[in-house]
Amino acid sequence: MTETVGKKRAPVRTRDEKYDERRTQLAESALTTLGELGYARTSLREIAQHSEFSHGVVHYYFNSKADLIVHCVRYYKTKCSRRYDGVIATAATGEELIEGFVDTLVETLRNEAPMHRLWYDLRGQSMFEPEFREQVAIIDGLLEDMIWRIVTRYSELTGAVPAFSPGTTYAMVDGLFVKALLEHVNGTADALENLREQAFAILPALFRS
Amino acid sequence: MTETVGKKRAPVRTRDEKYDERRTQLAESALTTLGELGYARTSLREIAQHSEFSHGVVHYYFNSKADLIVHCVRYYKTKCSRRYDGVIATAATGEELIEGFVDTLVETLRNEAPMHRLWYDLRGQSMFEPEFREQVAIIDGLLEDMIWRIVTRYSELTGAVPAFSPGTTYAMVDGLFVKALLEHVNGTADALENLREQAFAILPALFRS
DNA sequence: ACCCAATCTTGACGATTGTCAAGGGCAGTT
DNA sequence: AACTGCCCTTGACAATCGTCAAGATTGGGT
Numbered sequence: 393m394t395e396t397v398g399k400k401r402a403p404v405r406t407r408d409e410k411y412d413e414r415r416t417q418l419a420e421s422a423l424t425t426l427g428e429l430g431y432a433r434t435s436l437r438e439i440a441q442h443s444e445f446s447h448g449v450v451h452y453y454f455n456s457k458a459d460l461i462v463h464c465v466r467y468y469k470t471k472c473s474r475r476y477d478g479v480i481a482t483a484a485t486g487e488e489l490i491e492g493f494v495d496t497l498v499e500t501l502r503n504e505a506p507m508h509r510l511w512y513d514l515r516g517q518s519m520f521e522p523e524f525r526e527q528v529a530i531i532d533g534l535l536e537d538m539i540w541r542i543v544t545r546y547s548e549l550t551g552a553v554p555a556f557s558p559g560t561t562y563a564m565v566d567g568l569f570v571k572a573l574l575e576h577v578n579g580t581a582d583a584l585e586n587l588r589e590q591a592f593a594i595l596p597a598l599f600r601s
Numbered sequence: 602m603t604e605t606v607g608k609k610r611a612p613v614r615t616r617d618e619k620y621d622e623r624r625t626q627l628a629e630s631a632l633t634t635l636g637e638l639g640y641a642r643t644s645l646r647e648i649a650q651h652s653e654f655s656h657g658v659v660h661y662y663f664n665s666k667a668d669l670i671v672h673c674v675r676y677y678k679t680k681c682s683r684r685y686d687g688v689i690a691t692a693a694t695g696e697e698l699i700e701g702f703v704d705t706l707v708e709t710l711r712n713e714a715p716m717h718r719l720w721y722d723l724r725g726q727s728m729f730e731p732e733f734r735e736q737v738a739i740i741d742g743l744l745e746d747m748i749w750r751i752v753t754r755y756s757e758l759t760g761a762v763p764a765f766s767p768g769t770t771y772a773m774v775d776g777l778f779v780k781a782l783l784e785h786v787n788g789t790a791d792a793l794e795n796l797r798e799q800a801f802a803i804l805p806a807l808f809r810s
Numbered sequence: 811a812c813c814c815a816a817t818c819t820t821g822a823c824g825a826t827t828g829t830c831a832a833g834g835g836c837a838g839t840t
Numbered sequence: 841a842a843c844t845g846c847c848c849t850t851g852a853c854a855a856t857c858g859t860c861a862a863g864a865t866t867g868g869g870t
Contacts, residue, residue, distance in 0.1 A: 414847090430729035432641035435827060446849050448830090457828065509728040516725040519718040519786045520639035529787070555806065559780065560799045567776015571768065577728045578738070590769045597764065597806050623817090644857060655819050657860090666858065 415453050418443060419464045422450075427506030431461050431513050462527045465514050468507050469531050472500060473538040480541055486550035493542050494591045497569065498584050501576055508573050536562040543598065552599035561598055568594065624662050627652060628673045631659075636715025640670050640722050671736045674723050677716050678740050681709060682747040689750055695759035702751050703800045706778065707793050710785055717782050745771040752807065761808035770807055777803065 421443040426434050436457060440447035454460040479492030501508070511531070518524035540558040547554055554561065568590055575583035630652040635643050645666060649656035663669040688701030710717070720740070727733035749767040756763055763770065777799055784792035 513725050563776040563780040564773040567772040571772040
């Protein structure tokens, strides 16, 4: 099916590619709706209504509602966790690395709070619904790896030695982020500054001098 | 059962007391059901079925489903956070305090995981449903205070000075607990030992020598 | 023993949901 | 031009839910 190449030279999008494009197109649309209402309170009809398709299409591209949210969150978090790679590659000093990391962290909290609360919603539901657990573990691993790349890069730049395991380090930073997210969603004005301050306060403590 | 002592004297339970008793009786029953299925997937009928009453009673004692879960979680978490008071009062040394704290933390994870995931469920939903936020903030304050009582007590016993603010400290410990809860619910065998190790590793870092 | 208010049961309503199947329209191929 | 497979729409089904109201039941005060 893929070798239509003979006639049309290069069909810009093959069948599967078009299928995947629609999938992520739907996922991106669903992401905003899910991020606004949460998993339980968002219906597939609501998702379709905020897209340019009808509600049957969702089932054509995703096996179930559970499939949809998992795909959405994993899609976003993969993209999100890569956002720090630039900082890691560019930073020439430890301070610069930390600055860039905290900046990105604060900015994603400011601009994409709905996506993050959706992730924590999914992770929370995975504690009740076994169906979610495998994918949640994968996403969690994504984030843990991202944090650890920051930590090891900082170690390379400054010679400081990580004081805790990757899992412990991630858990602490994540706890901080959750707290900031709760405050920010709550309308607390200085949630962003707080996160910045707290991050700067914590990060040095993650290493042995 | 009440054996109305004498004539009036002291009616062992007044109207309101009896009302409150039934309320917490229902709350305790609902707590196990909610802890098993989560907020979204638990119906009031399911809750009533696991109690000795019919589903109408739930609405007689609670204004809404939201009222019910909030009352349940707050009831449990208040009780749970007081569980550390004994350790704080008894501990004669810093090591003893930490030992007792971590022991209690690990035990509650082992024995009451459903209650804890219900709390995180409620906290997560509060990011989508403003109705929950006020009560969630109160419960969060309860826990932050509890952690801070441990920290200040440790400071008194050892002379070590807390390195972070109450909020930051609570956020880090909570992050650790969430991670352990996820692992434990997931069936990871060494989730409990991990929490113990990680807690012992972290706690000293919360103070300046 | 009687009465009244508190307590509890039962049944129903309106609304919503995930899921699926049947069918229409369109593109590319023969 | 006819056909075929893909994409999408529409409509429906079966189940479930929170909420409420009307009525039965109970128990304590008189």
